[in-house]
Amino acid sequence: MKSTGGSGEAKRNAGESAAEAVEDGMVVGLGTGSTAAHAIRAIGRAVDAGADVQGIPTSFQSRQLAREAEIPLTDLDSVAEIDLAIDGADQFAGEHLIKGGGAAHAREKVVDNAANRFLVVADPSKESERLNHPVPVEVLPSARTTVAEDVRELGGEPDLREAERKDGPVVTDNGNLVLDCAFGEIRSPGELASSLASIPGVVEHGLFVGMADEVHIGTDEGVEIR
């Protein structure tokens, strides 16, 4: 599994802290990445101890982890509401996030946005005063060149994400490609989010504007909740 940023212990503390918010009877969105994985395993232990919880995975990876943890799974079409979602971030500034380092941000955004409460799990290396991390943009394969041109017009530098262990680009769980778009410091996340969303061929971008209800920041010693 891709792992970024802080220590394993910090990620574990963040994930396990957020998992404590899961209550009996809840439908829970299961995020993607090395930090959310700790939350999934902790939820699995709660299920093993008798908790009645249903999970909605946000990616192939989180589905696999949830299966291994024996968390009963459901999907968006089958539930009236999602009580809680727990997910990682590549960078956070207050309640704004950049996600998609694992190319899962399209499904993550749908699930995290639909949840009544969205808890972010991260280590301190993910915090920034202003967002400045490249924004992952999932694009239809046929639109990668035209989207890249439009991103340049918005002042961004698009870079087609290459796979690490195969020749060629990363292909998302949805069969699309990812452009990592560097904009430097993002002064107006909301404006940029709207501009990116309006480009034809963009499936979803990794700016999650104002979405976090709580951020659980794990350290080697414990966790801070904001």
Ligand SMILES: O=C[C@H](O)[C@H](O)[C@H](O)COP(=O)(O)O
């Ligand atoms: O596409 C992947 C997700 O947005 C992850 O939640 C994000 O990349 C953070 O992952 P990690 O906790 O491994 O740093």
